[in-house]
């Protein structure tokens with residue numbers, strides 16, 4: 001008996017049982033045919049299988065000769081099932097997804113993505129798990145149409161599907177139940193808020209909805225909120241730990257009202273929808289002051305809003321908490337204790353550079369000295385530090401601010417970013433005349449931070465005399481401590497990190513739980529590449545050597561590269577192979 005196609009006649013769908021018994025040989029042959037494995041691989045895996053009792057697919061993945069995805073594809077072919085397309089989960093009706101209880105979905109690595117009558121389409125990592133199939137069938141009272149997906153994809157789908165399904169299902173309820181805990185300090189808001197509430201009672205749900213969007217984002221530590229119009233609905237997404245997640249999907253009829261509400265809050269022109277606008281407001285939530293910077297963008301479906309949330313009180317200011325290794329911590333601290341010179345941090349936007357600089361500043365703040373910052377914009381407010389906002393429109397540039405600041409008897413100067421020659425020159429001169437200067441530069445790694453300054457037009461000898469320390473950094477997500485479990489990473493991914501480093505290592509990832517909202521990650525940790533400017537490096541810089549040559553020398557002298565830092569965080573189970581892949585491929 002064999003039937004994987006959806007049926008409407010009430011007959012149960014099961015997987016061909018003869019293939020379960022005799023499938024192994026054919027499965028191996030399929031992989032051979034596809035060129036995924038060699039005959040030797042197959043023989044070795046079959047032998048391994050005999051001693052471990054694993055499935056052939058597992059044995060091949062564990063031996064590192066096939067990936068989970070290749071196995072899933074071959075399994076689908078063998079069983080005449082379709083391969084699950086992860087994208088389909090985004091179009092799934094939340095009600096269909098919720099047909100399988102979340103706990104059961106996670107237990108069996110199975111996710112429902114469509115339902116027609118009593119036929120439920122389910123993607124499974126292991127379509128041969130008859131116990132799982134029975135259980136799901138019993139719980140849902142549906143016939144199953146099964147597709148095959150690899151475990152990573154399915155778990156990803158489960159995380160996404162239940163997250164947005166739950167949000168969607170409780171949507172109306174959430175609007176009704178949202179308590180107005182949000183106190184906005186902007187006076188104009190109060191005015192309009194009152195006016196609105198008085199004259200337009202009908203708008204109350206919109207006010208509550210926008211409050212809910214903000215309050216939930218703040219509660220979840222989101223750094224950004226995106227409100228995007230689609231043809232038929234509005235999608236609200238939060239960026240949490242660097243990744244965007246769908247949350248609410250309000251119906252289209254709410255679209256204009258939501259946008260107008262946010263525009264009123266942030267003092268933007270309500271009538272203007274054709275050009276990009278920006279504005280801001282402040283929110284107080286559970287004793288935390290949040291700066292909200294709003295920008296709008298006219299898209300083909302209407303205006304899109306991006307809200308950046310800056311939690312001015314969130315900053316703890318402890319260098320020890322940044323996740324430095326012991327040598328990095330010592331070197332960073334000693335550079336900060338020098339009375340003059342430059343400390344440069346590099347990395348892309350969102351790599352935690354500001355946090356590192358602020359942590360350094362708050363440590364220095366214990367001493368009796370005058371600390372002044374130039375920032376674009378000021379992100380966190382620090383006690384007893386003079387913080388200045390850059391405002392290019394008003395002519396308050398980094399260079400101009402720096403000139404003014406130097407007349408203010410500073411000891412320590414923090415410059416948000418060095419991005420032009422004038423600022424670079426002023427910063428270098430300050431560092432050479434008895435000031436400690438902290439700043440950031442846009443560069444890929446530590447060595448190219450030095451060459452970047454020279455490319456801007458600074459003489460190499462000035463760079464080497466001013467700069468004491470350069471640090472490149474990235475942020476990666478931390479495995480959720482509440483649902484961590486061992487797993488087998490994608491073999492290709494492992495290859496790019498250097499497989500030999502991981503011999504016999506047990507890899508860790510989060511399977512998703514309530515604490516991490518099914519994401520498997522909670523919070524982020526920094527990866528650092530700290531380069532001390534040694535006499536040998538000074539010589540190479542003076543000879544105008546390339547960043548590559550500088551880096552090779554530094555590695556010879558014991559530089560812990562970003563990639564090495566990533567490998568270490570995988571080895572100690574802080575993060576996953578997949579999470580550091582981008583960093584590994586950079587180098």
Ligand SMILES: [Zn+2]
Nearest residue numbers: 480483513516
């Ligand atoms: Zn978790």
